[in-house]
Amino acid sequence: MRVNQPAGKYYSTDYSKKLCDLWDFRGSGVTNMHGSTGDIILLGTTTKQLEEVFWTLTHDMGQDLGGSGSNLRTPSDCLGQSRCEYACYDTNALVYFLTNEYQDELH
DSSP states (O other): OEEOOOGGGOOOHHHHHHHHHHHHHHSOSEEEETOTTSSEEEEOOOHHHHHHHHHIIIIISOOOOOOOOSSOOOOOOOOGGGTOTTOSSOHHHHHHHHHHHTHHHHO
16 A cells, blocks of 8 residues: 655654554554655555555544556655755645645546
């Protein structure tokens, strides 16, 4: 299952702990952070657990699930101006805008 990464891939300790606790409880505990898709990949669960995971991620953690398809994949960005003195524009703001603008196509 794919979960959208936060802008710039900045994670709070609290978020990381909640994500790991959820996956230990509902899945295999195996993750792939930013694999070939850029998303967080949660590997190994049962069909019965999927809706429970989706609910916890979207309602309790305020997380977008991400997505992929033939039209648009989940946008990803570099750290941009938050860490790079040579950045020409705010990459985090751009990805936030693109995600909101094309959310329907992602899903």
